[in-house]
Amino acid sequence: MFLNDPEAVKVFFLRSAYEAHRPLNRLAGGVNLRFLSQKGRVGMPRIREARWLAPGVRWFVVEAPRVAAKHKPGHFVIVRATSDGERVPLTIADSDRAAGTITLVIQQVGATTRTLCALDVGQEILDVSGPLGKETEIEKYGHVVLVGGGVGTAVIHPQAGALKKMGNRVSAVIGGRSKDYVIMEEELTRLCDAVYPCTDDGSYGYHGFVTGKLQDLIDDVADPVHAVITAGPVPMMKAVAEVTRPRSIHTVASLNPIMVDGTGMCGGCRVMVGGKMRFACVDGPEFDAHQVDFDELRDRLTAYREQEKAALERLRAGESSHPCRIGLGVAG
Numbered sequence: 001m002f003l004n005d006p007e008a009v010k011v012f013f014l015r016s017a018y019e020a021h022r023p024l025n026r027l028a029g030g031v032n033l034r035f036l037s038q039k040g041r042v043g044m045p046r047i048r049e050a051r052w053l054a055p056g057v058r059w060f061v062v063e064a065p066r067v068a069a070k071h072k073p074g075h076f077v078i079v080r081a082t083s084d085g086e087r088v089p090l091t092i093a094d095s096d097r098a099a100g101t102i103t104l105v106i107q108q109v110g111a112t113t114r115t116l117c118a119l120d121v122g123q124e125i126l127d128v129s130g131p132l133g134k135e136t137e138i139e140k141y142g143h144v145v146l147v148g149g150g151v152g153t154a155v156i157h158p159q160a161g162a163l164k165k166m167g168n169r170v171s172a173v174i175g176g177r178s179k180d181y182v183i184m185e186e187e188l189t190r191l192c193d194a195v196y197p198c199t200d201d202g203s204y205g206y207h208g209f210v211t212g213k214l215q216d217l218i219d220d221v222a223d224p225v226h227a228v229i230t231a232g233p234v235p236m237m238k239a240v241a242e243v244t245r246p247r248s249i250h251t252v253a254s255l256n257p258i259m260v261d262g263t264g265m266c267g268g269c270r271v272m273v274g275g276k277m278r279f280a281c282v283d284g285p286e287f288d289a290h291q292v293d294f295d296e297l298r299d300r301l302t303a304y305r306e307q308e309k310a311a312l313e314r315l316r317a318g319e320s321s322h323p324c325r326i327g328l329g330v331a332g
């Protein structure tokens with residue numbers, strides 16, 4: 001994790017200190033963070049590839065050699081799109097050490113993810129800090145089922161290869177509301193023994209929720225399920241935990257609380273697991289799904305809805321008063 005890298009830690013804390021004292025820095029002429037970045041040799045991460053995977057879901061391959069060098073399944077990064085914007089946590093969906101790149105799959109849900117999804121090849125992301133979080137415990141379980149909902153499919157992608165390498169039989173159950181929203185089927189097919197796409201409207205694959213398909217797999221006594229790893233919307237992860245609980249199948253959920261610093265300092269990402277408070281950024285983000293208080297997580301995720309709505313409205317107002325002309329060949 002990036003805390004083992006003194007140079008990355010130095011740059012991270014210089015940035016955090018700058019953020020904390022931003023008004024003062026502005027008055028005093030400011031510290032040029034990009035200059036700090038260059039001195040620390042952590043350049044602005046440039047986008048090498050970008051494409052839409054599904055409506056509102058964008059795939060990026062980003063230059064981040066230091067992060068790529070240390071990435072393990074389960075890790076995430078904290079990304080900023082603009083110097084006055086929020087820090088958003090995003091899972092590292094894949095990495096290529098030789099190329100020095102990481103893959104991010106981003107669903108636009110609010111102001112920051114919308115700003116990020118508007119970026120294109122050749123443009124730069126302000127900064128990417130990581131890898132953060134604990135890596136997934138990869139063991140030889142036997143038959144492991146990965147359950148991904150929506151953009152959660154990108155979260156379970158790195159685990160597929162690692163579990164397979166460990167000698168597991170790996171199945172993936174991936175869901176979307178319709179065919180267009182099922183993502184990364186091809187990538188998972190390359191890594192898994194079986195992939196089961198599911199759609200709410202029956203337009204592709206299994207007709208129904210991922211939990212229905214998971215229940216079918218669990219009920220198949222000829223091919224028992226030994227472990228489940230899930231990522232996606234909170235109600236889906238909660239439902240997955242309820243499907244596996246009666247058979248006591250080891251189940252891990254990758255939690256997605258709101259995060260700020262990502263290093264255990266702010267307490268923003270606290271979750272209740274087995275009656276104890278844990279920080280998802282340093283203790284997780286993966287936890288025993290049967291121990292997680294999903295209702296509390298859901299409530300915390302919606303606590304800032306008004307502020308998030310206001311931020312999105314400000315962004316939209318800015319967009320309409322300054323329409324984007326990138327790609328239209330219009331100068332000025």
Ligand SMILES: Cc1cc2nc3c(=O)[nH]c(=O)nc-3n(C[C@H](O)[C@H](O)[C@H](O)COP(=O)(O)OP(=O)(O)OC[C@H]3O[C@@H](n4cnc5c(N)ncnc54)[C@H](O)[C@@H]3O)c2cc1C
Pocket residue numbers: 076086087088089090091092105106107108109110111112113114151154155255256257258259285301302305308309311312
């Ligand atoms: C460890 C971790 C890994 C993640 N990986 C990914 C990823 O790979 N791809 C991806 O698209 N998203 C991922 N997320 C979720 C992502 O961080 C949020 O969607 C993002 O912070 C929203 O920021 P925003 O400013 O665009 O929206 P906001 O304005 O902050 O929020 C808009 C809406 O999104 C909801 N929301 C806010 N934060 C989260 C959150 N953390 N999880 C779910 N819903 C949220 C809000 O309740 C609100 O309804 C991850 C979250 C965590 C904690």
Ligand code: FES
Pocket residue numbers: 258259260261262263264265266267268269270279280281282
């Ligand atoms: S994000 Fe601040 S403690 Fe986890």
